[in-house]
Amino acid sequence: MTFGLQAALLLGVQLVLSPAAPTIPSNFFYRDYLNGHGDKGTGFSGVKLQVDSAQPTVFSVRGGNATVPCRFWREPESSSPRRVRVKWSWRPAAGGHETDVLVAVGSRSRGFGAFRGRVQLRREFPGDATLLMTDLLLNDTGSYRCEVVDGLEDRSTSVYLELRGVVFPYQHPGGHYHLSFPAAQQACEEQDSTLATFPQLLRSWKEGLNWCNAGWLADGTVQYPITRPRAPCGGSGHAPGVRSYGRRHLHLHRFDVFCFSSSLQGKVYYLQSSKMNLTDAQQACQEDGAQVAKVGQLYAAWKLTGLDHCDAGWLADGSVRYPISSPRRNCGPPEPGVHSFGFPPPQHKHGVYCYKSGDR
The missing domain is CATH 3.10.100.10 (Mannose-Binding Protein A, subunit A)
Structure with missing residues (x-):
């Protein structure tokens, strides 16, 4: 937690979000602290907040459910009841900014954006901040961060959600290397799939995917997997692997695309x-x-x-x-x-x- 936020909490100053922040008013989440109903003296009592996850990666499929574990506790254990703020955020597998998923204070919680109506906290035991997700989408893959705020203490842990499925190469009907990045996104969507991420392509290469033509990935890079090196595919003297052209101009350059599809409905x-x-x-x-x-x-x-x-x-x-x-x-x-x-x-x-x- 930044020094400015700490000072605001101590002095009772109302927090104002910037225009780039979520549209949900921040006072919904901070009101309890600013009105003096939080845990006074937190951070000076010698009680340390701990946050952990039972596993680093969770697997599921499109349309399925996922249980993303997170728990918190205090050392030494506090005997007095304390109200904490739990925030889950998501960073897409392709990279980019974190997006709010859910924020909870006490028994109240609120989901955000595309996650609204699909997420809730499990709350099976004291300190259980596990995130329950339903009706998973293809683009839900990524890193989920569980952040717990207890007064002035702020701890977090991250879990990666990976959907099981298949990566496949796709080309324009007109032939190889006709797709800009936006056209590649559209092509995958039209085929009931989404742009593959690098971890998905890497996993598919390990499973034997061997493809000589370069294709777009979700992060804007252009790569291709080779299990059997040969002259027309970068040369026979190179080791097998996922070979990269690096980042390319999203609108000017043309390639094929690697798409990812998960379970069928x-x-x-x-x-x-x-x-x-x-x-x-x-x-x-x-x-x-x-x-x-x-x-x-x-x-x-x-x-x-x-x-x-x-x-x-x-x-x-x-x-x-x-x-x-x-x-x-x-x-x-x-x-x-x-x-x-x-x-x-x-x-x-x-x-x-x-x-x-x-x-x-």
Whole structure:
């Protein structure tokens, strides 16, 4: 806590937020201290505030729940009841400024922004400041900081929330290296996914992702994962790894993109029907109470549910792909993955992969 805030608390001066701060009035949270109902003498009694988390990383999936642990206590233990202020904030995995998630004083709490209505404190025991999150979004990945303020003492701990899912490379229908950073963001969103972060790409590389074309990541860098070094991909004399072009101009430079998709809210399936053009494929899925699957949905079904089908089919972006979990003869490359035929003319005839949401 800064000296200015300490002085304000001691003197009872009303705190005023700058225009860049959250729009919720700060006096909601500080009123108890400024009105003299806080813990007088805190910081001079010899009681030390401690804050800790049971684990550094929490894993979940999109649409699921997460329990982000945090607890606080005092040494030596205080016998008198004390009211503290608990604040949870979030720093996105791609970097940037911290965003308020939830602030609580006593039994009162308030969520902020996109977290409103999806977060609350658990409060199972004295000192339990664990954050309960529901209906997780793809962009909820990042570092969550639990800050506890007890009078003049201020302690915090951080927990990283990581969503399990799949990273996949994506290119513009016109070919490689057509996407600016904003266009890359839009392309991932259109495929039911979001821009991958570097930790997500690194994990995928460790799991065997090998891709020669460079793509945007969420932090504005351009990178690509290589497990088998070779001449066309940076040279065969270099070690395997995630290779980086560094940060590029977000609007002027053009690359592919690495997207990230997590759990499905429905089912992807190959529609057993005759071969058809893209328009007929869209109609066939609609008649089956579904829609043509998006690329991110097909990758998620392959990675998370083991979808395996040797027949190529249309997807919503006009590409033709098929998922292989158990490689075998006459089913393409010897590695598992989602294999692509690119973007054939829409009048060509193929099967189709449909997506049916969970409420159908």
